[in-house]
Amino acid sequence: MVVNKPDLTVAIGDWQLANPIMTASGTFGYGAEFADFVNLNRLGAIVVKGVSVKPRIGNPPPRIVETACGMLNAIGLENPGIDKFLTEKMPQLQNFTCGVVVNILGDSLEEYCTLAERLKETAIAAIEVNISCPNVKKGGVAFGTDARMVYEVTRCVRERSNKPIIMKLSPNVTDIAAMAAAAEEGGASAVSLINTLLGMAIDIRTRRPKLANKVGGLSGPAIKPIALRMVWQVAQRVKVPVIGIGGISTVEDVVEFLLAGATAIQIGTANLINPGVAEELVDGLENYLLENKIAAVKELINGLLA
Amino acid sequence: MTMHAKAKHQLQGEIREISCRDEYCRMTIAAPAICHVAAAGQFVMVKPAADKSNDPLFRRPFSLHQVVDGLLTIIFKIVGRGTRNLAKMQAGEVLDVVGPLGKGFQLSSEPRHYLVGGGMGIAPLHLLAESINRQNPQSEIIALLGARTARELDAFADLQDLRFLRVELATDDGTAGHHGLVIDLLERAVAAGGRGAVYSCGPWPMMKAVALYCRAKQLPCQVSLETVMACGVGACLGCAVSGADVAGDGYLHVCKDGPVFEAGKIWL
Structure with missing residues (x-):
C-alpha cells in the first residue's frame, strides 16, 4: 500500500508556506546562527530579529533571567538598523529558499511606514510589524495597546508596502481580540500573537530587580496556556489568518495551537534551549499526521470541538 | 556567511565518567564531533537529554577543560538547580550537548x-x-x-x-x-x-x-568572561557586556564575540 505524505502546506493570503512552522523574531537571529543545527529550507518561514530605522544598542545587562519554565528578557531591541540590515544581513537571507519575514519596529508612525517602504525592493515573503513595546511620540500611548493606533499603524504600513503584513500583537491588553480586529480593519494580511507578557524578578539578597531594565518580557512554556487562550479568542473574532506564538516546544503544542485556530505557529524561546527544535517539529508534525491518518494539516486548523 | 562545514554540533553525548567531591564535579562526555573542531577557550552548553521538564529551562554553559580522543571534560561547581541536576547524573546517562561555541583564546607567538x-x-x-x-x-x-x-x-x-x-x-x-x-x-x-x-x-x-x-x-x-546565557549562538543577545567604548561600539556578546576577548576591547 502506498502511504501518501501528508500535505503540510498552509496559506496566509496569497503566500503559500511549505508548512506551518516558523521561527519567532528575536529567537533565531538572522537564520545563519542556526544553520549548523537546522536545515533552514525545511521551515515554513524564518522571522528575523526586529529592525528599526536607526541602529539600537539595546539595554544594559543583565538582560535575561531564567524563571520557572520560562525566561524574562529585556534585550531592548538591539539591532543594526535598516541600512546595515539591507547591506549585511539581507544578501545571506536571500540564499534561503524558505520564506523570510522581516520584523520591523518604530518609535513613531513615520518610522514604521519608512521601514515598510525600504523593504519594498527586497524578495522577502512578508513583513511582521512589532507593535508590542514602542511608545508613540505624541502622548506616549503604546501602539499595541490602543486599538486606534493599531489601526493607524496597520493602514500606513499596508499602504506603503507591497508585501503581506503580519501585525504582531501584545498580550498586555484587556481585550486582545479588539486589537486583532483593529489590525484586520487596517488591512493586515494576518495577526501573530502573543508577544511576551510583562514580568519581573527580584534578587532578595540584594533587594534589586534581576533585570537592569527592572521589568521584562516573560516567554517560554510558562506562558503557553495564556497564548493558546488568546489565539483561540482572536481566531473567533477575525477572518484573517492567526499565527500562534507562546511557549511552543513540542508537536502537541503545535497541534493545540492549530486546533485553537492558528494557521501557522512560531517557535520562540524553544530555539534558545534546543537549537534543532524547529526542524524537529516539522518532522514531528508530519509524523503526527501520518500516525493519525490526517491527510492535510489544514484539517487541524480551527478543529476544536465544542 | 557562506555555506561551510559545520562548525557547531548538537549531539547526544554519553557521560563516561563523573566524580564529585564537596561541591566540585568533573565530568567526561563522549562528543567526538565537537572535540574534532574544539579550541581552547570555547565552551559547550549541556542539558540532561532525558529532562523534558522545562524547569530549569536553560542549558548550562561550561568551558572545555580537556579534549582527548573524542572525550571532553568539564569541571563545575554546584551553585544552583541546573548544576545540582548535572551532579546527580551517572556514567552511561546521556547529555544533550551543543558546541563548541564562541571564540576561544588566540595563541600568542610570544615565547x-x-x-x-x-x-x-x-x-x-x-x-x-x-x-x-x-x-x-x-x-x-x-x-x-x-x-x-x-x-x-x-x-x-x-x-x-x-x-x-x-x-x-x-x-x-x-x-x-x-x-x-x-x-x-x-x-x-x-x-x-x-x-x-x-x-x-x-x-x-x-x-x-x-x-x-x-x-x-x-x-x-x-x-x-562568564555571564548568564540562554542560546549560546548569538541569537538572543542576552549575554551582553559593555564594549570599551559603549557609546560608540555598544555591547559585545559573550557567546558569540567571546567568551575570550582582548582585554582592551571591553569596559574595565
Whole structure:
C-alpha cells in the first residue's frame, strides 16, 4: 500500500508556506546562527530579529533571567538598523529558499511606514510589524495597546508596502481580540500573537530587580496556556489568518495551537534551549499526521470541538 | 556567511565518567564531533537529554577543560538547580550537548605565557596550556592559580601533572601557596621572568586587576568572561557586556564575540 505524505502546506493570503512552522523574531537571529543545527529550507518561514530605522544598542545587562519554565528578557531591541540590515544581513537571507519575514519596529508612525517602504525592493515573503513595546511620540500611548493606533499603524504600513503584513500583537491588553480586529480593519494580511507578557524578578539578597531594565518580557512554556487562550479568542473574532506564538516546544503544542485556530505557529524561546527544535517539529508534525491518518494539516486548523 | 562545514554540533553525548567531591564535579562526555573542531577557550552548553521538564529551562554553559580522543571534560561547581541536576547524573546517562561555541583564546607567538586563573575560571587553562605547548613546545608556560581554599584548587590538580607547565598557587585563606591574591603572583612572576602573553579567566575583580596591570605594563592580555546565557549562538543577545567604548561600539556578546576577548576591547 502506498502511504501518501501528508500535505503540510498552509496559506496566509496569497503566500503559500511549505508548512506551518516558523521561527519567532528575536529567537533565531538572522537564520545563519542556526544553520549548523537546522536545515533552514525545511521551515515554513524564518522571522528575523526586529529592525528599526536607526541602529539600537539595546539595554544594559543583565538582560535575561531564567524563571520557572520560562525566561524574562529585556534585550531592548538591539539591532543594526535598516541600512546595515539591507547591506549585511539581507544578501545571506536571500540564499534561503524558505520564506523570510522581516520584523520591523518604530518609535513613531513615520518610522514604521519608512521601514515598510525600504523593504519594498527586497524578495522577502512578508513583513511582521512589532507593535508590542514602542511608545508613540505624541502622548506616549503604546501602539499595541490602543486599538486606534493599531489601526493607524496597520493602514500606513499596508499602504506603503507591497508585501503581506503580519501585525504582531501584545498580550498586555484587556481585550486582545479588539486589537486583532483593529489590525484586520487596517488591512493586515494576518495577526501573530502573543508577544511576551510583562514580568519581573527580584534578587532578595540584594533587594534589586534581576533585570537592569527592572521589568521584562516573560516567554517560554510558562506562558503557553495564556497564548493558546488568546489565539483561540482572536481566531473567533477575525477572518484573517492567526499565527500562534507562546511557549511552543513540542508537536502537541503545535497541534493545540492549530486546533485553537492558528494557521501557522512560531517557535520562540524553544530555539534558545534546543537549537534543532524547529526542524524537529516539522518532522514531528508530519509524523503526527501520518500516525493519525490526517491527510492535510489544514484539517487541524480551527478543529476544536465544542 | 557562506555555506561551510559545520562548525557547531548538537549531539547526544554519553557521560563516561563523573566524580564529585564537596561541591566540585568533573565530568567526561563522549562528543567526538565537537572535540574534532574544539579550541581552547570555547565552551559547550549541556542539558540532561532525558529532562523534558522545562524547569530549569536553560542549558548550562561550561568551558572545555580537556579534549582527548573524542572525550571532553568539564569541571563545575554546584551553585544552583541546573548544576545540582548535572551532579546527580551517572556514567552511561546521556547529555544533550551543543558546541563548541564562541571564540576561544588566540595563541600568542610570544615565547612566554602567563595563564592566570581564579576559582572555576581555572577550568579552561588546562586545554589552553596544552594548545600553547602543542603549537610551540619551546614555550615557557606559567600557570598562576588562585582560589578561596586549597580544597577548591584540588579540583584542578591535573594541571600539576603537565610537565611543561610551571604552576604557582595562591589562596585567600592561606591553605595552599601564597596567602593572598593571584595578581600578586603575576606581578612577581613578570618581574622575575620577564614579559609574556597573559591569558585570564576567573572572577571579574581578579580579571579586572589582571587587565589593568597588563595595560600598565603593556602586556598582551586576553580575558575569558562568564555571564548568564540562554542560546549560546548569538541569537538572543542576552549575554551582553559593555564594549570599551559603549557609546560608540555598544555591547559585545559573550557567546558569540567571546567568551575570550582582548582585554582592551571591553569596559574595565
